[in-house]
Amino acid sequence: MGSDIEQGRALNMEEDRPSASEIKMTGALFAQLDTKVKRLSSKQGYSECCIYRVSKRVQSVHWQAYYPLLISIGPLHRDDKKRQAMENEKLRYYKEFTERIGMDMEKIRDIIRSIQNQEERLRDCYSEEFKLAKKSDFIEMILLDAVFIIEFMKEYSNNDEGPNRFEPRTILDIREDLILLENQLPFFIIQEIYDEYNRARQDPTAIPFFDLVTSHSKNYKFLKKVETNRSVRKSRHFTDLLRNFMLNGARQPNGARKLNGSSNPIMLRHNAVKLRAAGVEFEVAEDKCLLNITFEKGVLKIPLLEVDYHFERAVRNIMALEQCLYQNEAYVCSYIKFMDHLIDSAEDVGLLVGKKIITHRLGNDAAVSVMINKLCENISDPYTYYDDICEKMNDHCDSLLNRMKATLELVYFPHVWRGTGTIAAAVLLMLTLIQTITSVKSVF
Numbered sequence: 001m002g003s004d005i006e007q008g009r010a011l012n013m014e015e016d017r018p019s020a021s022e023i024k025m026t027g028a029l030f031a032q033l034d035t036k037v038k039r040l041s042s043k044q045g046y047s048e049c050c051i052y053r054v055s056k057r058v059q060s061v062h063w064q065a066y067y068p069l070l071i072s073i074g075p076l077h078r079d080d081k082k083r084q085a086m087e088n089e090k091l092r093y094y095k096e097f098t099e100r101i102g103m104d105m106e107k108i109r110d111i112i113r114s115i116q117n118q119e120e121r122l123r124d125c126y127s128e129e130f131k132l133a134k135k136s137d138f139i140e141m142i143l144l145d146a147v148f149i150i151e152f153m154k155e156y157s158n159n160d161e162g163p164n165r166f167e168p169r170t171i172l173d174i175r176e177d178l179i180l181l182e183n184q185l186p187f188f189i190i191q192e193i194y195d196e197y198n199r200a201r202q203d204p205t206a207i208p209f210f211d212l213v214t215s216h217s218k219n220y221k222f223l224k225k226v227e228t229n230r231s232v233r234k235s236r237h238f239t240d241l242l243r244n245f246m247l248n249g250a251r252q253p254n255g256a257r258k259l260n261g262s263s264n265p266i267m268l269r270h271n272a273v274k275l276r277a278a279g280v281e282f283e284v285a286e287d288k289c290l291l292n293i294t295f296e297k298g299v300l301k302i303p304l305l306e307v308d309y310h311f312e313r314a315v316r317n318i319m320a321l322e323q324c325l326y327q328n329e330a331y332v333c334s335y336i337k338f339m340d341h342l343i344d345s346a347e348d349v350g351l352l353v354g355k356k357i358i359t360h361r362l363g364n365d366a367a368v369s370v371m372i373n374k375l376c377e378n379i380s381d382p383y384t385y386y387d388d389i390c391e392k393m394n395d396h397c398d399s400l401l402n403r404m405k406a407t408l409e410l411v412y413f414p415h416v417w418r419g420t421g422t423i424a425a426a427v428l429l430m431l432t433l434i435q436t437i438t439s440v441k442s443v444f
Contacts, residue, residue: 224288249289265384334385
């Protein structure tokens with residue numbers, strides 16, 4: 001009996017032993033997972049990752065705002081055949097780039113070697129892996145796209161330079177394509193190629209790289225402080241650059257804080273019209289940074305916001321970047337959410353336009369209202385910037401005394417003539433009352 005049990009145990013152990021093919025498969029799977037874990041852990045500190053595919057949830061509101069119209073930069077839209085026509089323009093720019101004085105074959109080889117040496121770092125800049133598995137295809141893409149951006153910026157940073165090979169409308173479309181989050185190259189590689197190009201040409205008059213990209217961004221009307229400084233020089237690509245321009249001169253308000261899973265931002269409960277009815281005064285602030293909104297002694301000061309047809313696309317991509325890279329510093333998202341709560345209708349926009357806080361070229365106030373309200377759809381709240389201001393404004397509106405004073409001012413004393421009429425009517429009423437009392441006394 002005992003020998004039978006031992007024999008059965010031995011047979012079971014033999015059956016449980018993995019085969020050679022199973023061992024091989026397990027080893028391959030372990031190696032694959034180990035590679036992925038190492039890649040993940042390398043990105044948990046300072047991450048090169050800064051270029052993202054916009055989430056489907058955010059895209060669903062207005063997907064056209066995130067897709068390039070004419071030109072694909074980087075790998076994420078490379079396979080889209082609608083934009084293949086611009087690939088020939090990239091080659092023409094590359095040809096001109098290589099034919100410039102000082103750019104011999106050895107210089108081009110140096111640039112290619114530099115891209116090759118930084119391939120892993122460049123790939124790490126993207127949030128997802130892509131189809132360009134071959135090194136040569138990847139290096140070619142980086143080189144052609146970087147050269148196109150350099151030549152395009154140089155040619156159109158000053159309208160007097162170079163032939164106008166594109167129509168004005170095409171130029172605007174290319175400029176907008178270059179700021180889209182999904183359509184980016186890291187600045188570090190573009191700057192390296194640009195600096196190598198200027199060294200080869202020995203041109204002492206060459207514009208520094210960040211001065212060049214700054215001049216390229218001056219056509220956005222809502223950016224009031226487009227200048228090169230330390231934060232701008234830390235920009236990682238064009239979308240990040242626009243965000244840093246928006247934040248130029250931003251002050252940290254008292255109510256700014258990171259939100260955890262159990263907390264919510266303090267919401268502004270009243271739109272502009274209701275705030276005015278509660279006695280809040282609106283003034284345009286002289287500050288050039290859009291984010292520097294203040295509320296003191298019943299006066300809400302907001303910097304001038306200029307809205308045109310380029311505003312929505314640029315801001316949507318900046319907000320998408322903050323949702324991915326700056327979740328704990330989502331300043332622009334907080335600003336747009338504040339404006340969203342302030343504006344519910346065309347009437348709110350009209351009030352702000354009347355106070356010179358908003359100017360726009362969208363045709364009517366309703367278009368501005370709809371656009372602002374849609375910007376925040378499907379945008380999460382990882383960070384709040386205006387809690388302190390919102391709390392003060394809500395308290396101001398909840399005060400019965402403030403509402404009564406506002407009613408007196410708006411209904412009975414909106415201007416000198418009505419105010420005079422109101423006083424005269426009150427005096428007349430009092431005199432009539434006195435005369436009536438006197439008449440009654442004389443009878444008795």
